[in-house]
Structures are given as C-alpha cells and as structure tokens.
Amino acid sequence: MALIVKKFGGSSVATTEKIMAVAGRILADKGPDDKVVVVVSAMGDTTDDLIKLAKAVTDKPYGREMDMLLATGEQVSIALLAMAFASLGQPAVSLTGFQAGIATTGAFNKGKIRAVKAERVLAELDAGKIVVVAGFQGMTAGGDITTLGRGGSDTTAVALAGAMNAAVCEIFTDVDGVYSADPRVVKAARRMREITYNEMLEMARLGAVVMQPRAVEMGKHYGVPIHVRSTFTRESGTIIREAYTVEEKEFTVRGVTHDANVAKVAILGVPDRPGIAFKVFSALAQANIDVDMIVQSIRNADKNINDIVFTIAQPDLPLAKQIIEKVGSDMGVLGVTVDENVAKVSVVGAGMYGSPGIAAAMFGALADAGVNIEVISTSEISISCLVQADKVKEAVAAIHARFFPDNANGG
Ligand code: ADP
Ligand code: ASP
Numbered sequence: 381m382a383l384i385v386k387k388f389g390g391s392s393v394a395t396t397e398k399i400m401a402v403a404g405r406i407l408a409d410k411g412p413d414d415k416v417v418v419v420v421s422a423m424g425d426t427t428d429d430l431i432k433l434a435k436a437v438t439d440k441p442y443g444r445e446m447d448m449l450l451a452t453g454e455q456v457s458i459a460l461l462a463m464a465f466a467s468l469g470q471p472a473v474s475l476t477g478f479q480a481g482i483a484t485t486g487a488f489n490k491g492k493i494r495a496v497k498a499e500r501v502l503a504e505l506d507a508g509k510i511v512v513v514a515g516f517q518g519m520t521a522g523g524d525i526t527t528l529g530r531g532g533s534d535t536t537a538v539a540l541a542g543a544m545n546a547a548v549c550e551i552f553t554d555v556d557g558v559y560s561a562d563p564r565v566v567k568a569a570r571r572m573r574e575i576t577y578n579e580m581l582e583m584a585r586l587g588a589v590v591m592q593p594r595a596v597e598m599g600k601h602y603g604v605p606i607h608v609r610s611t612f613t614r615e616s617g618t619i620i621r622e623a624y625t626v627e628e629k630e631f632t633v634r635g636v637t638h639d640a641n642v643a644k645v646a647i648l649g650v651p652d653r654p655g656i657a658f659k660v661f662s663a664l665a666q667a668n669i670d671v672d673m674i675v676q677s678i679r680n681a682d683k684n685i686n687d688i689v690f691t692i693a694q695p696d697l698p699l700a701k702q703i704i705e706k707v708g709s710d711m712g713v714l715g716v717t718v719d720e721n722v723a724k725v726s727v728v729g730a731g732m733y734g735s736p737g738i739a740a741a742m743f744g745a746l747a748d749a750g751v752n753i754e755v756i757s758t759s760e761i762s763i764s765c766l767v768q769a770d771k772v773k774e775a776v777a778a779i780h781a782r783f784f785p786d787n788a789n790g791g
C-alpha cells in the first residue's frame with residue numbers, strides 16, 4: 381500500500397476525452413490498497429482565457445477579484461475528473477483548495493501555502509475514495525481565495541504530498557521529464573534521469589516552467605521525491621531529489637534555461653547618495669513585486685548621478701511602472717524607461733562554482749551567435765544574461781550546443 385499524490389497539468393486535462401484518459405490511467409496504475417490524491421490544473425488554456433476576460437474589463441488585472449476569477453478554472457476540472465472516476469465505478473470526491481485544507485498567505489495572485497490541514501483529505505482516502513484536489517488555490521485566514529502564481533498546481537501537489545508524508549509526488553505533464561533545456565526550443569536537449577532539488581530550483585527560478593520554483597522548495601523542505609513524467613507515454617521520467625543516486629555523465633552545467641516573461645526597468649539619473657536604492661526597492665517589495673537582476677552604474681560622476689536597471693516578471697510591469705514613476709519623481713530622477721522586449725537566458729549547475737571558464741564559454745557562445753548581452757547576473761550555481769527577446773531561442777540553442785556538444789541524440 382502506498383500513499384501517492386499525482387498532479388496533472390492543463391494540457392493533460394485539456395479535453396473531456398483527456399480527462400477520461402487520465403482517470404483510466406490512474407485506475408490502471410493503482411494497487412488495490414493504494415491511496416491516491418490527484419491534483420489538477422485548469423483545462424488547457426483556461427487560465428490564460430480567464431486573464432484575457434479580466435483584461436477586457438480592467439487595466440488592473442490583479443488583486444482579490446482576479447483570484448476569485450482564476451480559481452474557477454481548477455474547479456471545473458476537479459468536478460469533471462471526479463465524475464469521470466464515478467463513471468468508471470471508482471468512488472471519488474473533488475475538493476477545492478480550501479476544502480483540502482490549503483491555507484495561504486494573503487498576497488493575492490502570489491499566495492504562498494502556509495499550512496496544509498489534510499484531515500478531510502485523509503478521511504476521504506480512508507473512506508476508499510480517490511481525492512481530486514484543485515491545484516493553484518487556497519484560502520487565507522480571513523476567508524479569501526488566493527492563487528499561488530502561474531504553475532501553482534505543482535506547489536499544491538508537492539505541499540500535500542509533504543504534509544501527508546506521501547511516498548512520492550508525481551508531476552504528469554506534456555513532456556517526459558526534465559531536460560537540459562526546454563525540449564520545445566532545443567531539439568538536442570537531453571532528458572535527465574535525476575536532478576537535485578537545488579539545481580531544479582535554480583532552473584525553475586530561471587524559467588524552466590516544467591516545475592514551479594515553490595514546489596521544488598516544498599519538495600526539499602519535506603524531502604519528498606518529485607517524479608516528473610509524461611501523461612501520454614510511459615517513459616521513466618526524471619526524479620528530483622536531494623542527491624544523485626545513479627551515475628550520470630559529469631556535466632558541470634546541468635541545464636540551460638530561458639525566460640521570456642521578463643521586463644527591464646531603468647531609472648535614469650538617480651542621485652548618488654545613501655538610501656536611494658532602499659527607497660526604490662522597498663516600494664516594490666511592499667507591493668510584493670520580486671526584483672531579479674539589478675545593476676547600478678555611474679551615469680555622470682561629476683553630477684553624482686547613477687542609472688539603476690533591474691528586471692521583474694512581465695505581469696508586474698504595470699504596477700511597478702506606476703510605483704517607480706512616483707518614487708522617481710519624488711527623487712527628481714531624469715526618467716524611467718521600460719522594455720518588455722527582453723528575455724533572460726541562463727546556465728545552471730551546482731558543479732560550476734569555482735569554474736571560471738563557464739562564464740567565458742557562455743559569453744563566447746552568445747558572441748558567436750551574434751547575440752548582444754544587456755545585463756549579466758550570477759549566483760553560486762548559475763549565470764544569467766539578459767538579451768533581446770527575439771534572440772532568445774538562438775541564444776539558448778547556441779549555449780546548449782556549447783555545453784552539450786556531443787549530445788545531438790538526447791540522453
Ligand atoms: P503543465 O500544464 O503540465 O503544468 P507546463 O507547460 O507548466 O505544463 O510545463 C511543461 C512545459 O515546460 C513543457 O511543455 C516544456 O516546454 C517546458 N519546459 C521548459 N523548460 C523545460 C525543461 N528544462 N525540461 C522540460 N520541460 C521544460
Ligand atoms: N492553472 C494555473 C496556471 O495555468 C496553475 C497551473 O497550471 O499550475 O498557471
């Protein structure tokens with residue numbers, strides 16, 4: 381007997397036929413005493429469609445009502461999947477995030493799971509049912525629905541698995557594992573048999589949307605292995621865990637990621653005195669806006685003014701622009717510019733710390749591909765470059781070819 385949490389993403393449940401197929405596969409794989417919790421996302425592009433609806437009626441598509449709207453997507457798929465199980469003779473029950481005990485912080489659109497009270501889920505499992513839980517949503521202490529950010533169903537699944545001490549959290553999706561680059565962009569990308577939480581977390585943070593970063597953090601926190609695999613094939617997939625257990629070919633760089641969901645903000649002519657950066661970034665932090673690459677450079681040493689350039693996620697741009705224009709005018713800056721036509725390309729690998737050649741090789745690959753680098757940032761296990769958005773695919777391919785040269789046939 382095992383307790384297993386399985387999560388199916390939007391493309392896995394995009395149609396009623398696919399929902400029936402998911403129900404059938406879960407039953408085929410279920411041992412007689414297994415207890416199965418299934419977390420599902422909204423069908424297909426439902427979340428994108430809901431965002432479009434909101435944008436048609438407001439230029440502020442965020443906040444409480446946005447979450448009220450977005451959470452409906454997952455409610456459709458849980459009900460349909462529970463009905464599909466019933467039609468196959470399997471008792472099942474659907475639960476919203478709240479009913480499943482997912483307690484969240486009050487940050488609308490970016491809620492974080494602060495606790496999982498799994499009593500109801502456990503009771504339904506004990507009653508012999510498959511429990512189908514709405515991903516991506518939870519409820520605040522004050523009774524408001526919050527969503528967990530794009531890709532948040534991954535986090536619901538891993539949090540439930542951790543809280544219930546499940547043997548494994550299986551993430552079923554439209555690719556058959558984690559690859560050394562997005563396999564839709566780099567045909568030669570290789571599938572990994574295993575990847576550590578730390579490397580997967582960095583890849584996810586830097587744009588590998590196959591896992592939401594928070595989900596990987598949760599997995600690491602609880603020590604739950606996460607198994608990324610295909611909904612549509614029976615390939616073995618990729619296990620995300622603390623340390624490697626099988627010998628893989630030594631790659632200093634594990635993956636190349638890209639993120640086109642980036643915007644660049646530049647504040648020009650900022651006074652060069654203590655407290656200025658604090659003012660700018662605390663205003664953004666108060667609005668829950670995550671800032672990523674930050675560069676300050678001297679604009680004019682005689683006049684004691686600098687430029688500050690940073691990147692944020694594109695959906696945060698309208699609010700960030702409003703905040704920065706206000707802070708900027710209070711400080712008397714020369715101007716604020718924004719650019720959405722940028723993207724970030726990164727290399728990730730725990731082994732690259734202390735390997736100075738990696739940065740040079742990455743920049744060399746970009747130079748040879750004729751891609752200009754606008755901003756560079758580094759962490760212990762990654763290097764990122766901001767490039768023009770229309771160059772990003774070329775950039776990923778060129779960097780991948782540099783680090784995985786003999787891997788044209790996959791792994
Ligand atoms: P789901 O709807 O199942 O949650 P997502 O679209 O969120 O699926 O995530 C799966 C997608 O992640 C894949 O279709 C793939 O294009 C993309 N992806 C990006 N980087 C990677 C990577 N390194 N390995 C595998 N998939 C990746
Ligand atoms: N439906 C949500 C989204 O599209 C959550 C998820 O799919 O994980 O982002």
Ligand code: MG
Binds near residue numbers: 389591
């Ligand atoms: Mg996803």
